[in-house]
Amino acid sequence: MLDLKWIRENPDAFDVALARRKAEPMSEMILQMDEKKRHLQTELQTAQARRNEAAKAIGKAKASGEDAEPLIKEVASLKTSVQQMEADDRELSSQMDELLSGIPNILKDDVPVGVDEADNIEVRTFGSAPTLDFAPKEHYELGADLGMMDFETAAKLSGSRFVVTSGKIARLERALAAFMIDVHTEEKGYLEVSPPVIVRGNALYGTSQLPKFEEDLYKLDTGSYLIPTAEVSLTNLVNDTILTEAELPLRYTAHTLCFRSEAGSAGKDTAGMLRQHQFAKVEMVSITTPEQSEEEHERMTGCAEDILQRLELSYRVVVLCAGDTGFGARKTYDIEVWLPGQDAYREISSCSVCGDFQARRMKARYRPEGAKGTRFVHTLNGSGLAVGRTLIAVMENYQQADGSILVPEVLRPYMGGLESISAET
RNA sequence: GGAGGGAUGGCAGAGCGGUUGAAUGCACUGGUCUUGAAAACCAGCAAGGGUGCAAGCCCUUCCGGGGUUCGAAUCCCCGUCCCUCCGCCA
Incomplete structure (x- = not known):
């Protein structure tokens, strides 16, 4: 607003x-x-x-x-x-x-002009694609060959855009989420939160998914909705509150499932688990003063990048152009990870600064020290990271010629010391 | 599913037809005291909006809407939300 x-x-x-x-x-x-x-x-x-x-x-x-x-x-x-x-x-x-x-947020001045993702501008890159002396497979081939990723059974259970993972692949996904949360909480100052994934319309209004984007959401017959991202739950933690300046910034992180109807994306990314109706994501949300938000945006993006760096995955950061920036955002960085199987960079995180846009909808304010009255806080959100997509990235980047997958160093403690995933594990 | 109770300022919590925008406590801000701090004491302190160069003036708000009344935070009706007990269930 x-x-x-x-x-x-x-x-x-x-x-x-x-x-x-x-x-x-x-x-x-x-x-x-x-x-x-x-x-x-x-x-x-x-x-x-x-x-x-x-x-x-x-x-x-x-x-x-x-x-x-x-x-x-x-x-x-x-x-x-x-x-x-x-x-x-x-x-x-x-x-x-x-x-x-119904009016979108004002873009920051430095958001590049453009209509769609082709106009996004690369800001920096990290690492380089792994050199493989064989033709890399896509994650779903790898997963199917391992017998740990089953789309047919998922379709029988739930329809398209679902997957059943099992065995060490299922554990790898759990390990990834745990690793991310640990880094954010133990090193980056985020408070771990385990929020509801069912929310009222009011919360979705606060973060501006409603009223405009209802068709993207799963609505329950109680009138509540499944969250499309934990941004909704985490940001609305400060809905209708007046904070003190001393408590800012607030930094929250959560590992939750997210649910998206994917209305309008028919035929897009249909193979594999890149675009699912249900997926796990580790989310970061910051509540700051207006003065802090810009720096916090860089910091948050850095927190997401750090996860990829420790996983030794190659990525690039792009700043979204005007046409690609979301309704509630003033500026967004997307982080795109390299997927050898697709021979392309794909989005794995999106970090946005929303200014007071959501705060005004939520009536989330703070009292500035030494000044009268209240001001709206600034809100930021970012994925840190999309867990399902990180799983894909690990599988494709760590795949071996024999179809096995090396377990990244930092994940081994979370995998009971396992170094490699093969059909036998 | 059945039966009740409740929603008041940043928080807690009085008020239950007439200067009550609202007692009191906590928190917060300023001051006194102190070498400094704490304590104690004194004072201030709701939000949103209209108008104005400004000082200020005015309006709204005690969950939302409607009603009763000259007058409502207080009484009545509808809605929303929260809670307690019983039942069922993870």
């Missing part, structure tokens, strides 16, 4: 910002509506003030035995018009809210 006051004061900047998102200018319409609302509000408040004044006078008149009848009549007549104006005011406010809640 954008700040109406900011739009009012910077209508041209607002329209420019919309244009970067390929949206039509809206300032004129919004300002008109705002003008109308404020005019009504002023009128309403004048009437309310008079009503309050008269009501008090009635009390006094009655107490002193004077005739209160004319005042009572006046209040009665004011009452209907006040009620009407109140109703109009509510109507206008909810219209305004609806409109504002």
